Amino acid sequence: MIDVGFAVTRKIRQFIKRFIPRSALEVRRRWLLDRAVRRADRMFAGKAAPDIFSEIYRKGLWGRLTDGPQFCSGHGSHMAKHVEPYVKATSEFLSSLGAKPDVVDLGCGDFNVGSRLRPFCAKYVACDVAAAVVEANRQRFADADVEFRQLDIIEGELPPGEVVLIRQVLQHLSNADIQKIVGKLYNYRFLVLTEVVPAVEFIPNMDQPTGVSSRMARGLMSGIVLTASPFLLKAKNERVLCVSYDEDSLGSLVTTVYELK
Numbered sequence: 001m002i003d004v005g006f007a008v009t010r011k012i013r014q015f016i017k018r019f020i021p022r023s024a025l026e027v028r029r030r031w032l033l034d035r036a037v038r039r040a041d042r043m044f045a046g047k048a049a050p051d052i053f054s055e056i057y058r059k060g061l062w063g064r065l066t067d068g069p070q071f072c073s074g075h076g077s078h079m080a081k082h083v084e085p086y087v088k089a090t091s092e093f094l095s096s097l098g099a100k101p102d103v104v105d106l107g108c109g110d111f112n113v114g115s116r117l118r119p120f121c122a123k124y125v126a127c128d129v130a131a132a133v134v135e136a137n138r139q140r141f142a143d144a145d146v147e148f149r150q151l152d153i154i155e156g157e158l159p160p161g162e163v164v165l166i167r168q169v170l171q172h173l174s175n176a177d178i179q180k181i182v183g184k185l186y187n188y189r190f191l192v193l194t195e196v197v198p199a200v201e202f203i204p205n206m207d208q209p210t211g212v213s214s215r216m217a218r219g220l221m222s223g224i225v226l227t228a229s230p231f232l233l234k235a236k237n238e239r240v241l242c243v244s245y246d247e248d249s250l251g252s253l254v255t256t257v258y259e260l261k
Contacts, residue, residue, distance in 0.1 A: 044211045049154050049177070052211060054130040061212045069140060071133045073109030076168050076196075082244045082253050086167070087116045089242035090192055093257055094120040094163065104161035104188070106153050107169030111137045111146075114165070118144055125159045127151040158184045167194040168253070170224045171214035175207045175231075178224070182231050191233075191258040192241070196251045197223030204228040216251045223251065226258070235260055 044052045056062060062074035076082050094101060100122040105114045108126035110133065118124055127149045128134050134150045141148075149159065154177045158164070164185060170178050170193070185191050196216050197204075206222035208215055215222040226233035235258040244253045 041209050041211060044209070049152050049173075049210060050129050050131070053128075053172075054132060056212050057130050057133050069110045069112070070136050071110050071130075073112065074168070076246070076253060077109055077112050082246070083113055083116070085242040085244050086113065086194065086253075086255055089255060090165070091117055091120045093192065093241060097162075101162040101190075102160070103163045103165060104159050105165045105167075106151075106158070107166060108137070108148075109133065111141060111148075113167060114146075115141060115144060117165075118146060121163075123147070123161070125149060125161065127153065127159065129153065153184075154180050158187065161188060163190045163192060164188040165192045167192075167255075168196065168214075170226075171195050171216070172211065174210045175205060177210050178226075178231060182226065182233055185233070186260055189259065189261055191226075191235075191260060192255065193224075193226065193258065194253055194255040195224045196246060197225070197254055199245065199250065199252045205230065233258065233260075 044055070047055075057071045060072065063072045065072050065078070072078070094103070094117065100120060102123040103117070103121040103125070105124065105126040108114050108128050111126060114124075114126055124145070125147045126137065128137075129150070129152050131150045134148045137146075137148045151158075153169075154173070170181070173181075196214050198216065198221050200221075202221050202223060204222060204225035205228055206215055206220045208218055208220065215224070225231075227235060227238070237259040238256055241255040241257055243255070245251075246253055
């Protein structure tokens with residue numbers, strides 16, 4: 001009876017929405033999102049990154065999967081329209097280097113994406129700040145020949161390697177936290193960075209608290225550009241590997257490779 005009632009209520013809501021102007025629906029959506037963001041900011045205020053992201057995973061704030069890993073890194077790590085272009089472009093880049101490179105994956109999350117790149121790498125070190133996620137990966141990918149490390153990339157020392165992958169990680173960090181990471185990236189020859197950015201011209205690197213939301217989700221219409229102020233990453237060369245549009249954030253997932261040395 002409860003399921004039937006829920007289904008009926010949902011149909012009624014869908015019927016009513018047909019008569020509400022789209023602009024009014026967007027205002028309501030924006031208000032609900034702003035309220036959720038403010039609630040999350042209060043929840044995580046004053047906490048360190050390991051506590052913040054462990055709680056995000058524990059509470060399923062980036063979603064939950066009915067037929068997948070225990071923890072979920074969000075739709076950007078599981079929707080084919082985002083994952084497939086990234087895997088294709090990044091695997092082709094890794095293959096273009098000749099000998100398989102040693103790769104470091106910072107913020108590997110549930111490793112749904114990284115696992116697809118493993119065959120194109122020599123040594124693979126996958127790091128995440130959430131200890132429970134790392135332990136779950138060790139069990140799930142026990143035969144993948146991957147070294148999983150629990151690591152706070154903001155405060156900790158990064159593992160050595162030739163290529164470093166950072167996919168949809170910096171977008172959740174404050175500028176101060178990102179700044180602590182940037183100087184460490186010069187230890188790698190290549191950085192492959194994926195970030196959600198507006199699909200139109202925008203002001204890069206507007207600040208936010210470290211937490212569950214990205215700059216796009218907050219409605220700031222901004223995204224991370226490491227070569228812009230205040231980070232000013234110095235790269236010998238850079239090129240875009242792939243782009244996929246994200247309707248939820250009204251932005252694009254852009255993957256760029258930077259040659260650093």
